[in-house]
Amino acid sequence: MRLGGRLAAAIEVLRDMEQRRRPVAEALKDWGLSHRFAGSGDRGAIGNIVYDTLRRRLSAAWLMDDDSVRGQAFGALILEWGLSPDAINTELTGDRFAPEPLSADELAGVQRRLREQMPDEVRADCPDWVVPHLQAAFGEAWAQEAAGLADRPPLDLRANTLMSDRETVLRELGETGAEPMRIASQGVRIAPIAGGGRHPNVQAEPAFQKGWFEIQDEGSQVAAELAGAKPGMQVLDYCAGGGGKTLALAAIMKNEGRIVAHDSEKQRLAPIFDRLRRSEVRNVEVMARAPELEPLVGSMDIVLIDAPCTGSGTWRRRPDAKWRLSQKQVDQRCREQADILDKASRFVKPGGRLVYITCSVFDAENRDQLEAFAARNEAFKIVDHVALWRESFPDAADLARVDARGGIRLSPALSGTDGFYFSALERAG
Template identity: 45%
Template sequence: MTPAARISAAIEVLDDVIQRRRPASDALKDWGLSRRFAGSKDRAAIASLVYDALRRKASSAFLMASETPRALMLGMLARSRGHSVAEIAELCSGENHAPMPLDADETSRLSVLTLDGAPGWVQADVPEWLWPGFVVSFGTEAIAEGQLLAGRAPIDLRANRLKTSRGRLMDDLAHLAPEAGIWSPDALRFQPGQDGRGPSLQSEPGFFAGAFEIQDEGSQLVTLLAGARPDTTVVDLCAGAGGKTLALAALMADRGRLLATDLDSRRLAPLHERLARSGATNVEIRIPRSRGHDPLADLAGQVDLVLVDAPCTGSGTWRRNPDAKWRVRPGALAERIKDQAEVLARAAKLVKPGGRIAYITCSVLPEENDRAIAAFLDRNTGFQNVPTPEILAAADADGFDGLARFATQFGLQFSPRRTGTDGFYLACLERRA
């Protein structure tokens, strides 16, 4: 396919995403299945165009005074990819499956790329109804944070301490030009290429040997700060596919008792293979047998640490899922807040006196973070918030003092601008003796 034909295809996919309010990955898959002539490079290029257009949906619509898929694509080509009006016009020839030629209004708007006078949410490429929460979280940096969340994410991995070290892994992967992570002592980072993709890490021998797992450095960081220790009892209450479970096992040096569960047992399926690869032997997977069944009932009041990777809007991961931010609605946020209260209540029953809950979200919204903790403390007078300096001092890593400047009322808020990671929140709660 020619570059122009790829743009036409991307506009078609984008129309499907917007009209049917469906995940971009689903629309791209359906497009590819119905057009077998498109090769893997074509599909990758089209996906990159679609995702980049969704990243800048609000600002492109403002620049082009239109929300059509074509307008969003043209605005992105000019602003994000730096194409000149002449270059865009050449791509839009209307010939050989290329988009139709630019009209006078499009040419004029592409010639004057300015967001002067645009509302803050447009400049930040954040849904308008979520903008007040962004301002609460980030203040004068809200626009800059939104713009970075609209960018492309790097690819991070976590060296598995049970099998290797970051230094050895950096040598093993030197042919892929890794960078050391900024905060996590286990993190390596790879920058995305022009197509938005990184190296094929899952085809590396080290991946099959369990030497590393792909995991954003922010996710590694909040797990490090949760306070897991060897020879203790730890529960990963919302384990899902097990990324944080595996990190906890390594932090515990494969000693002690680590239990992983999830209300949706289907999400736990990948964890079995990942555990075998990792070499961790201290993990027990507890699967709910039916709705209402509590697989951890025998552990009530006995757990040293309950890690709650709470269900949330995922606003901190918009770099990786740019279509998700335009699909989230107030009703979904309300449901997530309800879910968060319920999972915290479950965690509270498990913690022993002196034990902790580590509450984590991949969100930057105050409703899911500090406000969720404030509501929990109001309902549970037997718990107290662990001060940020105490969390950082207890971490088994150097250089974490600098994270104190990202403290919120009850926890820590990480973000692309602050820490160079996805947006993650952590608060720790201790049960009084």
């Protein structure tokens, strides 16, 4: 397929999403099933246009002065693919599967807009009601940070030190352009793709099958390192999900001590078993039922809560989610987080640590939760997060927003990670 056919297909998928209010992954999958003639390269390029359009919906519509999915898709090609309006029209000429090329008026309008300064509320590419949340979290940098959440994401990997190391993984993936991460000590990064390209299928690599590395965002890796786990400790991963942080903690602990992986939604734990086997992790017990945890009350060195949240920090990877999110959902998540904090804190032993993490950038889910929990639980004291960050990552002082009592925040624009929040409290001995 030429660019015109790919663009037309992307517009078709976007219209399907708009009309049927369905997730992007579902819409793309259905399109692929009903258009089996499209090769993997075509499907990848179509997916890129769709995702770019969702990431840059407001700025693309502003550029085109057209908020239809057609206008947004054309705008995404200009903003993200680096194509000029004239180059797009040249590509569409003679392609019977292409949408209508840009008209003379559209071409003139785009050229005019390209000379103008894009307003902050446009380049932020987020719903209007979210802006106060971002301003509270990032201050004057809110528009820059919001725009970072609309960038294409890199592919992040973690070397599994139980079986390999970062240098070995980098050699194995040399053809992919993989580089060491700036913050995470065992992190490997493959840069964001350009245009219609695709990231390499690293799960097909022999090194992945051997368990030498896992796919994990740098922010998640950093959070695991900050938790303070050491060999021989007793650790409860209370919201373990698919086990990303569980595996990272097991490597940090060198397979010594004990990690209990739990999740209230047991179906989320399903992937963890294969991951544990492939990574040769031997110090993890999976407990899906809450009553199984009762013998652990007051006995754990670290209780880690990777809390369910809005996922606003992951909008680079899930751009459709930001347009579906509502304040009602934020409020619901906040209630769930407070309840989880209260329940999980029972397992921390005197002198132990309670770690609270989200992949959200909203203060309501982060700092506010930390402060509220500390206020209603006098036995827990907030750690000095400035000292913790300096001790853990002395060479990355400027790559996080750190508040001694407010926690540690990572973000795409500043840190190069997904949006992550980390905080910790210690229980009085």
